[in-house]
Amino acid sequence: MGKTYRIKDIAELSGVSTGTVDRILHNRGKVSEEAQKKVEKVLKEIDYHPNLIARSLALKKTYKFITLIPSFSHGEYWEKLSEGIDKAEQELFSYNIEIERIYFNQYDKSSFDNVIPQIKEADCQGVIIATLFQESVIQLTQQLDKLEIPYVLIDAFIENTNCIAYYGTNSYDSGYIAGRLLFEQIHPEDSIAVFRFIRKGDLYSTQVMKREEGFRNYLYSHDFQGKIHPVHIHADESNENKEILDSFFTSHEDIQAGIIFNSRAHVLGDYFQHQNVNRNFKLIGYDVIDSNLSYLNNGYITHLIAQRPEVQGFNCVRALFRHLILKENIEQINYMPIDILIKENIKYYNNYI
Numbered sequence: 001m002g003k004t005y006r007i008k009d010i011a012e013l014s015g016v017s018t019g020t021v022d023r024i025l026h027n028r029g030k031v032s033e034e035a036q037k038k039v040e041k042v043l044k045e046i047d048y049h050p051n052l053i054a055r056s057l058a059l060k061k062t063y064k065f066i067t068l069i070p071s072f073s074h075g076e077y078w079e080k081l082s083e084g085i086d087k088a089e090q091e092l093f094s095y096n097i098e099i100e101r102i103y104f105n106q107y108d109k110s111s112f113d114n115v116i117p118q119i120k121e122a123d124c125q126g127v128i129i130a131t132l133f134q135e136s137v138i139q140l141t142q143q144l145d146k147l148e149i150p151y152v153l154i155d156a157f158i159e160n161t162n163c164i165a166y167y168g169t170n171s172y173d174s175g176y177i178a179g180r181l182l183f184e185q186i187h188p189e190d191s192i193a194v195f196r197f198i199r200k201g202d203l204y205s206t207q208v209m210k211r212e213e214g215f216r217n218y219l220y221s222h223d224f225q226g227k228i229h230p231v232h233i234h235a236d237e238s239n240e241n242k243e244i245l246d247s248f249f250t251s252h253e254d255i256q257a258g259i260i261f262n263s264r265a266h267v268l269g270d271y272f273q274h275q276n277v278n279r280n281f282k283l284i285g286y287d288v289i290d291s292n293l294s295y296l297n298n299g300y301i302t303h304l305i306a307q308r309p310e311v312q313g314f315n316c317v318r319a320l321f322r323h324l325i326l327k328e329n330i331e332q333i334n335y336m337p338i339d340i341l342i343k344e345n346i347k348y349y350n351n352y353i
Contacts, residue, residue, distance in 0.1 A: 084313025179218025
């Protein structure tokens, strides 16, 4: 461990008074340009880092961050991301950082819109936003810009915002890769089902829309001659979904491949297993959650595309910390790896921090 330098030590090395060093380190009061240069030269030579914990506690300043993410049940994708947020909060506890969690229904745009005034009026220093509803997110970020409150985006990057950082995959490229994975399992003339969840307000989430764009572009640039059939199902209405899927597969017996662009591939896995559907159906889904893994392992899902949600959650909190407290410059776009999982390699996968 390197030597700990006191203000007195830095003053002696610089040839200036302790008061001058104190003013420079804490950015208060005026000092001469000559003194500033002398102290900065010494700080660089000794690789000086302030004791931020002591400073934070001494100032008794609390930093409040708000996270705005979808509500979740145990085992779901957003729980994984929330665990990363929890871990970051624990690690930064000594810096007087508190996180307030606000949730919305990811299948109902109005639930997001209803919390925007709550965030606008909150006394907070930073916000983390899941970008499922693009139009509403832009509305929120414009208000945060006026209030000069920094914010981090997760789930999908939205252009024309002033976010200090984005953590997540490149949604378009993720979909493009999914297109290749599925196309390589079928004949060019085969048709494909795209399973979509019904939402209130916006038909698609930002990320799903960009993934599907990449998916379609891969197919149409690689001699795909079949048709793409959208199938709209519900998030939590299994009986109605059964009727929808029964009707679809009865009228489209030739379709043996499909994709779902979010973490609920297990909904299709449930259906296929209970209906004893031929396991030759090629289904691609997203995200390594337990309910998806069982169907990957038993063959009802051929591939899962993962994006390390715990790392995203952890890093978005750290980005606000680095920006506000460490005063560091943050890389704006931080793409996560696009991980491709099959049953043969899933046991080796570690998506934790």
